[in-house]
Amino acid sequence: xxxxxxxxxxxxxxxxxxxxxxxxxxxxxxxxxxxxxxxxxxxxxxxxxxxxxxxxxxxxxxxxxxxxxxxxxxxxxxxxxxxxxxxxxxxxxxxxxxxxxxxxxxxxxxx
Amino acid sequence: xxxxxxxxxxxxxxxxxxxxxxxxxxxxxxxxxxxxxxxxxxxxxxxxxxxxxxxxxxxxxxxxxxxxxxxxxxxxxxxxxxxxxxxxxxxxxxxxxxxxxxxxxxxxxxxxxxxxxxxxxxxxxxxxxxxxxxxxxxxxxxxxxxxxxxxxxxxxxxxxxxxxxxxxxxxxxxxxxxxxxxxxxxxxxxxxxxxxxxxxxxxxxxxxxxxxxxxxxxxxxxxxxxxxxxxxxxxxxxxxxxxxxxxxxxxxxxxxxxxxxxxxxxxxxxxxxxxxxxxxxxxxxxxxxxxxxxxxxxxxxxxxxxxxxxxxxxxxxxxxxxxxxxxxxxxxxx
Numbered sequence: 001x002x003x004x005x006x007x008x009x010x011x012x013x014x015x016x017x018x019x020x021x022x023x024x025x026x027x028x029x030x031x032x033x034x035x036x037x038x039x040x041x042x043x044x045x046x047x048x049x050x051x052x053x054x055x056x057x058x059x060x061x062x063x064x065x066x067x068x069x070x071x072x073x074x075x076x077x078x079x080x081x082x083x084x085x086x087x088x089x090x091x092x093x094x095x096x097x098x099x100x101x102x103x104x105x106x107x108x109x110x111x
Numbered sequence: 112x113x114x115x116x117x118x119x120x121x122x123x124x125x126x127x128x129x130x131x132x133x134x135x136x137x138x139x140x141x142x143x144x145x146x147x148x149x150x151x152x153x154x155x156x157x158x159x160x161x162x163x164x165x166x167x168x169x170x171x172x173x174x175x176x177x178x179x180x181x182x183x184x185x186x187x188x189x190x191x192x193x194x195x196x197x198x199x200x201x202x203x204x205x206x207x208x209x210x211x212x213x214x215x216x217x218x219x220x221x222x223x224x225x226x227x228x229x230x231x232x233x234x235x236x237x238x239x240x241x242x243x244x245x246x247x248x249x250x251x252x253x254x255x256x257x258x259x260x261x262x263x264x265x266x267x268x269x270x271x272x273x274x275x276x277x278x279x280x281x282x283x284x285x286x287x288x289x290x291x292x293x294x295x296x297x298x299x300x301x302x303x304x305x306x307x308x309x310x311x312x313x314x315x316x317x318x319x320x321x322x323x324x325x326x327x328x329x330x331x332x333x334x335x336x337x338x339x340x341x342x343x344x345x346x347x348x349x350x351x352x353x354x355x356x357x358x359x360x361x362x363x364x365x366x367x368x369x370x371x372x373x374x375x376x377x378x379x380x381x382x383x384x385x386x387x388x389x390x391x392x393x394x395x396x397x398x399x400x401x402x403x404x405x406x407x408x409x410x411x412x413x414x415x416x417x418x419x420x421x422x423x424x425x426x427x428x429x430x431x432x433x434x435x436x437x438x439x440x441x442x443x444x445x
Contacts, residue, residue, distance in 0.1 A: 032268065073190075092160075
């Protein structure tokens with residue numbers, strides 16, 4: 001990762017649930033997270049969000065609330081890229097909703 | 112309410128209405144393979160990727176002996192195994208083909224054979240929902256409101272405590288909105304059509320190469336609304352399960368109309384099965400009165416087949432427990 005260039009985070013939702021999600025980053029010297037994007041399944045699919053250049057050691061975090069029919073499969077893919085090329089393998093979030101139809105999914109990427 | 116839940120309610124109502132000898136579980140099973148084997152697995156794995164499916168399948172075979180493991184239970188959506196297939200909510204609501212694909216479930220189960228503890232019975236099944244107008248996820252009004260509520264649940268900081276709080280908020284909002292949609296907005300009796308089928312094999316000594324076909328079974332259920340206060344449900348089951356007593360066709364139907372405290376109903380059940388002396392349909396009609404929450408008193412009359420294969424009139428006086436969020440709940444909240 002080049003710490004002088006912006007990053008782009010792309011979120012793609014492949015499954016039939018309502019999804020609301022938020023993205024944060026945290027620089028190595030910070031204790032709080034900074035939210036840089038909030039989206040949902042009605043946002044363009046996929047949705048791409050720009051991130052300011054980040055120093056090495058920074059972390060990106062994704063968290064999604066998922067709600068649909070009970071015991072249904074969900075699949076969300078999050079890709080962090082720079083200059084159009086992924087900087088890490090995609091974050092693939094899969095599973096099934098619970099008996100109430102809800103689930104949450106999240107993950108971290110250190111670009 | 113999904114067709115399965117509605118069918119479960121209906122089956123439960125039938126079971127409690129009829130004498131034990133005439134109990135007929137017509138519901139389209141949620142996991143046909145489990146029903147085919149008459150199994151109620153304590154734990155069901157639900158792989159959502161091809162890799163997870165492969166791991167589950169490998170776990171179902173002993174690495175030492177190559178024999179099938181007993182007690183495997185899987186429920187899965189086949190579309191989720193194909194990375195190139197995408198069914199976002201917008202397409203689920205727009206495309207009938209994608210709706211059906213998303214609601215197609217495969218099930219697989221293994222159990223110890225009843226007559227031979229060394230043998231394993233294996234069944235695979237498929238369930239398809241063709242139409243379900245009582246599916247709130249197909250309603251853009253419901254999903255727009257759910258989306259608005261979920262966004263308010265998102266945490267400001269992604270800490271463990273904040274995310275747990277967000278999950279609890281999401282669950283609470285989902286449950287509340289679903290109840291409201293099914294009840295207050297009068298969707299409990301919307302039209303639906305679902306079908307399922309399963310087949311099975313017995314593996315002697317649980318060896319993979321020693322499979323014997325055990326037969327198959329199929330189910331179908333459909334429901335249509337009768338105005339805002341009624342519903343008609345029809346169910347059919349065909350069983351070709353290797354010489355069992357209930358092999359053959361069985362069907363049932365129920366229509367009801369009423370209010371939050373009283374319903375008029377008509378039920379019919381019949382079939383043409385190996386172990387039955389009569390192919391005549393049995394019917395019952397009458398009134399149901401709510402005695403307490405989820406408890407109804409049913410009274411009426413109808414006909415039943417005798418052991419000699421003839422029909423005779425019967426009077427019905429029963430208690431019925433409402434097993435799920437069914438018609439009575441919905442009408443109570445109109």
